[in-house]
Amino acid sequence: MKKAGLISIIVAIAICSFSLEKKETEYHKCYINGLNALYNEQVSLEEKIKNTDITSETGKDIIKKGISEARIKLKNIDLWLRYFEPVAYNKINGPLAVEWENEVFEKYEKPYRREGAGLSLAELYLNDKNANKDTLFHLIQLSLNAIKTFQADSITRQLDTFDHFFYANRLFLLNLAAVYTTGFECPDKKNIIAELRSMLVGVKNIYLTYNQSFPLTPVTKSYLDLYEKTIVFVNDQSEDFTAFNHFIFIRNYVNPLFAINQKLINDYDARSRSFNDYTLNNLSHSIFDKALYTPQNTKGIYSLVADQKTLDEIKHIGKLLFYDPILSGNNERSCASCHKPTQYFTDTTSQTSLVFNRLGVLPRNTPSLINVVYNHLLMLDGKHISLQGQAKDVMTNPKEMGGDENELLNKVLSCSEYKKAFKKFQKLTPEENGITLDHIISAITYYYSEFSNYYSPFDEAMNDNKTINDESIKGFNLFMGKAQCATCHFVPQFNGVKPPYISSEFEVLGVPADKDYKKISEDNGRYNINPAPETYKAFRTGSIRNAQFTKPYMHNGVFSSLEEVIDFYDAGGGTGKNLDVKNQTLSADSLKLTKIEKNELISFIHSLNENIIFHTPPEKLPVSSNKELNGRKVGGEY
Amino acid sequence: MKRKYLLVLALLILCLSECAREKKIEYKIPDNYPEDKRKDLMATIEKGKKLYKANCSKCHGIFTKGEDGVPNFTDQQIDNYSSGFMRRDRKNHALALEMSPEQLNDVLSFLRYRKTNGVPAKPKRDRKVMPVMTDK
Numbered sequence: 001m002k003k004a005g006l007i008s009i010i011v012a013i014a015i016c017s018f019s020l021e022k023k024e025t026e027y028h029k030c031y032i033n034g035l036n037a038l039y040n041e042q043v044s045l046e047e048k049i050k051n052t053d054i055t056s057e058t059g060k061d062i063i064k065k066g067i068s069e070a071r072i073k074l075k076n077i078d079l080w081l082r083y084f085e086p087v088a089y090n091k092i093n094g095p096l097a098v099e100w101e102n103e104v105f106e107k108y109e110k111p112y113r114r115e116g117a118g119l120s121l122a123e124l125y126l127n128d129k130n131a132n133k134d135t136l137f138h139l140i141q142l143s144l145n146a147i148k149t150f151q152a153d154s155i156t157r158q159l160d161t162f163d164h165f166f167y168a169n170r171l172f173l174l175n176l177a178a179v180y181t182t183g184f185e186c187p188d189k190k191n192i193i194a195e196l197r198s199m200l201v202g203v204k205n206i207y208l209t210y211n212q213s214f215p216l217t218p219v220t221k222s223y224l225d226l227y228e229k230t231i232v233f234v235n236d237q238s239e240d241f242t243a244f245n246h247f248i249f250i251r252n253y254v255n256p257l258f259a260i261n262q263k264l265i266n267d268y269d270a271r272s273r274s275f276n277d278y279t280l281n282n283l284s285h286s287i288f289d290k291a292l293y294t295p296q297n298t299k300g301i302y303s304l305v306a307d308q309k310t311l312d313e314i315k316h317i318g319k320l321l322f323y324d325p326i327l328s329g330n331n332e333r334s335c336a337s338c339h340k341p342t343q344y345f346t347d348t349t350s351q352t353s354l355v356f357n358r359l360g361v362l363p364r365n366t367p368s369l370i371n372v373v374y375n376h377l378l379m380l381d382g383k384h385i386s387l388q389g390q391a392k393d394v395m396t397n398p399k400e401m402g403g404d405e406n407e408l409l410n411k412v413l414s415c416s417e418y419k420k421a422f423k424k425f426q427k428l429t430p431e432e433n434g435i436t437l438d439h440i441i442s443a444i445t446y447y448y449s450e451f452s453n454y455y456s457p458f459d460e461a462m463n464d465n466k467t468i469n470d471e472s473i474k475g476f477n478l479f480m481g482k483a484q485c486a487t488c489h490f491v492p493q494f495n496g497v498k499p500p501y502i503s504s505e506f507e508v509l510g511v512p513a514d515k516d517y518k519k520i521s522e523d524n525g526r527y528n529i530n531p532a533p534e535t536y537k538a539f540r541t542g543s544i545r546n547a548q549f550t551k552p553y554m555h556n557g558v559f560s561s562l563e564e565v566i567d568f569y570d571a572g573g574g575t576g577k578n579l580d581v582k583n584q585t586l587s588a589d590s591l592k593l594t595k596i597e598k599n600e601l602i603s604f605i606h607s608l609n610e611n612i613i614f615h616t617p618p619e620k621l622p623v624s625s626n627k628e629l630n631g632r633k634v635g636g637e638y
Numbered sequence: 639m640k641r642k643y644l645l646v647l648a649l650l651i652l653c654l655s656e657c658a659r660e661k662k663i664e665y666k667i668p669d670n671y672p673e674d675k676r677k678d679l680m681a682t683i684e685k686g687k688k689l690y691k692a693n694c695s696k697c698h699g700i701f702t703k704g705e706d707g708v709p710n711f712t713d714q715q716i717d718n719y720s721s722g723f724m725r726r727d728r729k730n731h732a733l734a735l736e737m738s739p740e741q742l743n744d745v746l747s748f749l750r751y752r753k754t755n756g757v758p759a760k761p762k763r764d765r766k767v768m769p770v771m772t773d774k
Binding site: 107297299300301303304306386430431432 | 686689693
C-alpha cells in the first residue's frame, strides 16, 4: 500500500514536471528569430567595416548600405526592444552620444548620464572627416552587446503572458505619431518612409504570431483591418518624406488604432510591469487627450481633498493670492505681475521682467503658466520638479518676489478672510501641525493649473474630425517633416516630452544675446543645475501651444515675432549664424524654407491656440489687520 | 459568587480599555542613520503615521482592526507597493494614487521604519480570470 502511494507520487511529479516544460510559442519564436536576424546583420556589418576602406566614397556606401539593412532588421522588432529595455535600446539606436536623463519616477535622484551607441550614431560618425575604423567598429560592437540583454530570461519571460503586448504596442503607436516619421532617429532622411513601410509589415507579422499564441486575448479584427488600411495608406505615400501626410496618417490611422489598443488594455485587464507606462493613462482614448499622461501634481498639500465644493473654495483663495502682492517682500509684486492672466499668464509687453525693487531686469523671459503642468521638470533650466517647489522659489527669491517664508505666512494670516479659509483647509491636512506656506502655495498652483485644460482647433481636428484650414494642415506636415520642428517639439503637447512621456528634454540652440547675432546669450541654462559639456547653454524645450499670444520668445525673450523665431531655425540656429556654439543639438544646416512654407508653419502654430476661458481679476483683496498692508493693489504695482 | 463576577467584569474592562488604547508604535531606525537627518526623518514618519491613520487604516489596520487586516508590510511589499503606485495601477492603491508624491513618501517611510513582529503580510487578492473577448 505504501509502495503504491510512493509510485503514485512519483508519477504525479513526473506528470507535473512534464507539463511544466515550457513550450515555445510562435510569438516567442518570432521574437528570438527577429533578434537573431538583427544580431547576424550587425555581425556582417562588422565584417564589412573590417574589410572596407571607410575613407573612400565607395567604402562609405558599402557601410551605409550595411547600416540601413541592419536598421530594417531592427525596425521589425523595435516594438519589443524599445519597450522592454530602453537603456539597452539606446545602445542599439541611440540618437545622441550622451544624454542626461532625469525620469519622472526618479525625480529625486540626480540626473544620470546615458551613453548611446549603435546604428544612428555609426551612420553620423561615418560622415565625420576623421572617422576611423576602430571607433565605428566599437559603436556596432556595443550594439551587439546590448542585443544580448534582450536574450536574458528576465526579459524573454515577459513573452509568456499577454500583458506586455498591448503596452509595447501602445508605445509603438505613440512613436508612430511622434517619432518614427519625423526622422528623429534616422540620420538619412531619405530612408524614413522606406523604413516605415518595412516596419509596418514587420509589426503586422508580430500581431499575427501574437494572435496564434494568445487566442484568448487577441488583437481584434477591427484593429487588424484598420492596420491593414494604414499599410496601404503609407504605401500610397511618396518616397519623399517631406511630402508625407502626417495629418491624415495620425488622425485617420494612428490615433484610432491607439484608441482600440487602449480599449483592449482595459477589456483584457492587461497589467504593466514596466516603468515605460509610469505616466500613461489607460483611460485616455486619444493621443490628443490632455489626460494622455499624468501631468504635474497641481493640488500639492490638498491632494487627498476630493470634495468639489471644498476644492472650489481652495481655488477661490488661490485666485485671490495669485493677484495679491502681499506675497512679496515689498508688497508691490504678485504672481500676476509677471504671469499676467490677461496675457496668457505671461508678460507680452517686456522682453524680461523687472528685478525686485526695480533694480534692473531679469535674465529670462517669463514663461506662460498655461500647459506648464505637462512638463516633468520646471523652469527653463529644469531646476524644479514640482509646481509647488517652483512657486516657493519665486516667492522667496531675492531677485523676484523677495519674500521671507515666515513673514509671508504672517502677513497672509493677518487677513481675516485668508485666516478663516486656511484654518478650515488645515483641517483637511491633519498630518500638518499648523498652517504652512505650503497651504498657500498649493492653493495657487491649483488655481492657475485649470487654465491648462483647454483644447485648440488642432486638437479638435484630431479628436473630433472638425475641419481646420488647409494651410494649417500643410503647416503641420512641414512641422513634422521638412522643417524638423517635431524632432524636439513632440506630439501631442509639442513640448520636449516624448513617448513614453517620462522625462523632459533640453536642447542647445545657440540663441543670440540680441537680434544682431553679435554674440551668444550668456545664460548657461541647464549647466547651472547639472554641469556637463552636453548641458552647457541647454534649455528645456517649451510647448508651442498658444505661441501666437505668448511673445516674446526664447529663454531671453530675444525674438518678438514667430517670423523671427522661424528665421532663426531656418538659418540653422546659432551655429548657422556663425556664432561659436558648443554642442549645438540643432542642425546647423539651413532648412531652406520658402516664404509660403513659413506662413504655413505659422498658420499651424495658430491652430494650436487653445479656446481658453479667462477669468476677470478679483475686485478687491482681503483686508489685513495691519493697516499698512491695506493699500495693496490688485495684481501688484509692477 | 458576586466577587467572582466583579473580578471577571474588572478583567473585562481592563481588557477592553487595553484594546481601545492606541497601540504604541516603535520604530527601527538604523544605528548608522545620520544624526542630523534623524529629526527630519521622524517628522516625515510622524506625518506618514497621521496620513496612514486617516486614509489607510480602514482596510490595512494598524491602529484598529482593518477589513483586510494585513498591516505587517515587509520591505519587499513596500517596494512593490511603491512601484505599483509608479505604474499607476488603478485597480489597486486607489487612495495612494490620489496622494502627492511627498505624501506617499511620508506613508511609506512610516511603514518602512515601523517595528513589526516580523510576520509578513499575506498577499490577499488573486488576479481575476479574464473573460474571453470578442470583437463587436
